[in-house]
Amino acid sequence: MEFLRPATWAEALAAKAGLPEAVPVQGGTDVMVEINFDVRRPPALLDLTRVGDLADWEVAADGRLRVGAGVTYARLIAELGDRLPGLAQAARTVGSPQIRNRGTVGGNLGAASPAGDSHPPLLATGAEIEVASAARGTRMIPATEFYRGVKRSALAPDELVRAFWAPPATGPQYFAKVGTRNAMVIAVCSFAVALHPGERRAGTGVGSAAPTPRRATAAEEFAAAELDWAGRAPLDPGLAARFGELAAAAAEPIDDVRGTAAYRRHAIAVLARRTLAWAWHDYRKEAAACA
Amino acid sequence: MRVNLTVNGRPEEVDGVWEGESLLYVLRERVGLPGAKNACEQGECGSCTVYLDGLPVCACLVAAGQAEGRQVRTVEGLAGGDRLDPVQEAFVECGAVQCGFCTPGLVVQAHDLIERVGAPSDEEIREALAGNLCRCTGYEKIMDAVRLAAARKAGTA
Ligand SMILES: Cc1cc2nc3c(=O)[nH]c(=O)nc-3n(C[C@H](O)[C@H](O)[C@H](O)COP(=O)(O)OP(=O)(O)OC[C@H]3O[C@@H](n4cnc5c(N)ncnc54)[C@H](O)[C@@H]3O)c2cc1C
Numbered sequence: 001m002e003f004l005r006p007a008t009w010a011e012a013l014a015a016k017a018g019l020p021e022a023v024p025v026q027g028g029t030d031v032m033v034e035i036n037f038d039v040r041r042p043p044a045l046l047d048l049t050r051v052g053d054l055a056d057w058e059v060a061a062d063g064r065l066r067v068g069a070g071v072t073y074a075r076l077i078a079e080l081g082d083r084l085p086g087l088a089q090a091a092r093t094v095g096s097p098q099i100r101n102r103g104t105v106g107g108n109l110g111a112a113s114p115a116g117d118s119h120p121p122l123l124a125t126g127a128e129i130e131v132a133s134a135a136r137g138t139r140m141i142p143a144t145e146f147y148r149g150v151k152r153s154a155l156a157p158d159e160l161v162r163a164f165w166a167p168p169a170t171g172p173q174y175f176a177k178v179g180t181r182n183a184m185v186i187a188v189c190s191f192a193v194a195l196h197p198g199e200r201r202a203g204t205g206v207g208s209a210a211p212t213p214r215r216a217t218a219a220e221e222f223a224a225a226e227l228d229w230a231g232r233a234p235l236d237p238g239l240a241a242r243f244g245e246l247a248a249a250a251a252e253p254i255d256d257v258r259g260t261a262a263y264r265r266h267a268i269a270v271l272a273r274r275t276l277a278w279a280w281h282d283y284r285k286e287a288a289a290c291a
Numbered sequence: 292m293r294v295n296l297t298v299n300g301r302p303e304e305v306d307g308v309w310e311g312e313s314l315l316y317v318l319r320e321r322v323g324l325p326g327a328k329n330a331c332e333q334g335e336c337g338s339c340t341v342y343l344d345g346l347p348v349c350a351c352l353v354a355a356g357q358a359e360g361r362q363v364r365t366v367e368g369l370a371g372g373d374r375l376d377p378v379q380e381a382f383v384e385c386g387a388v389q390c391g392f393c394t395p396g397l398v399v400q401a402h403d404l405i406e407r408v409g410a411p412s413d414e415e416i417r418e419a420l421a422g423n424l425c426r427c428t429g430y431e432k433i434m435d436a437v438r439l440a441a442a443r444k445a446g447t448a
């Protein structure tokens with residue numbers, strides 16, 4: 001095995017192009033488990049933790065946040081929790097403090113597990129993934145097109161994830177996850193909602209309840225059409241329940257050791273209903289605070 | 292390959308490291324510091340917790356090569372000579388150690404908590420220790436130990 005240690009982004013892309021089977025490693029919280037257990041013996045590890053600017057984030061010219069693939073969950077929570085509250089909530093549920101000190105959204109994207117906790121909030125906020133290769137340069141992939149199958153993504157063998165781009169929150173955002181414990185659990189299922197009051201719509205993301213993370217499009221359309229965006233009336237329980245049903249209908253879950261398909265569908269409906277209620281409550285409070 | 296790193300303030304030059312090896316293996320088998328324990332090798336138990344550049348991490352999930360040029364502090368590096376660190380003292384006094392396998396990881400993790408948060412609430416302690424498993428104590432004595440260490444640091448015990 002080789003251990004490749006690029007010091008710059010250009011070197012990293014060149015190394016990946018030269019040896020596409022090289023496995024990138026950032027926090028190692030997925031990669032090292034596989035190596036320790038002999039599940040994977042790649043010809044090379046490509047350590048990205050020395051590529052300095054991968055661990056930086058910035059406010060881009062268009063106002064969106066451009067967050068490097070190497071920003072850890074711990075830093076995301078501490079530094080971006082105010083602007084990316086849904087993603088920060090998801091980050092708080094990842095593993096343990098030790099895992100959050102190492103694990104990254106870039107690694108979550110690289111692994112592309114349907115249970116990855118970053119994915120629902122990235123979908124709900126309309127994030128884009130910036131990827132690059134030495135041969136073809138940079139391209140932007142909307143989160144909705146990034147996930148292609150169980151642990152498969154739109155990333156080509158010679159590409160690396162550079163960053164994700166997400167707009168700072170313009171309304172309340174929530175993430176909720178079902179698991180057997182309050183820490184260290186892979187999601188049985190999860191749900192994210194992001195209100196975009198300026199556009200009078202809600203974004204959604206369903207996690208761990210289909211071969212890929214996905215949006216609940218019908219639930220989004222329903223929320224855009226039916227919620228009282230202008231008057232901010234209290235959320236009608238019937239509307240919230242219907243939103244939950246539509247979210248559950250977007251799921252395509254399986255039975256596995258963590259839960260049955262029927263349970264997951266039910267739980268998605270509950271999570272969607274609850275997160276919408278929390279978000280709507282905050283949305284109404286905001287108005288009261290401004291009045 | 293060769294890895295150069297600083298462990299508990301001492302520069303170490305380690306040869307013959309396999310490229311897929313973990314920092315935990317390097318510390319235990321090559322540097323001769325068996326304090327950090329190997330229990331699960333998958334980040335689940337926290338018994339391998341060490342500081343890497345000042346942040347507690349699972350050493351089993353850090354590739355050895357990633358520690359090149361970095362600062363590592365293990366449980367062996369907490370005590371000042373023969374004097375135990377206050378967290379270690381509190382663990383002994385409170386009976387927070389039974390078989391002891393989980394102890395080094397818990398001590399490092401609790402040490403970090405107390406450095407960052409002066410007077411942690413029970414919730415904060417539980418949250419900080421959520422990634423450290425103990426099969427013996429039932430955690431109550433561990434909670435006692437962390438409370439005591441924090442109180443001593445704050446000068447209230
Ligand atoms: C104990 C434990 C608990 C966990 N709990 C959770 C949890 O609650 N929720 C959750 O979502 N995940 C969880 N995970 C999984 C893991 O922590 C996350 O997927 C994390 O985001 C991975 O980030 P990393 O930087 O450690 O990735 P790595 O392990 O370094 O990499 C992960 C994958 O991404 C690829 N990769 C890394 N960087 C790039 C890049 N820049 N470009 C292209 N590919 C790249 C790697 O080759 C690899 O395939 C847990 C893991 C452990 C060990």
Ligand code: FES
Binds near residue numbers: 329331332340352
């Ligand atoms: S041995 Fe590293 S977490 Fe268990």
Ligand code: FES
Binds near residue numbers: 387388390391393
């Ligand atoms: S004392 Fe035995 S595992 Fe904690």
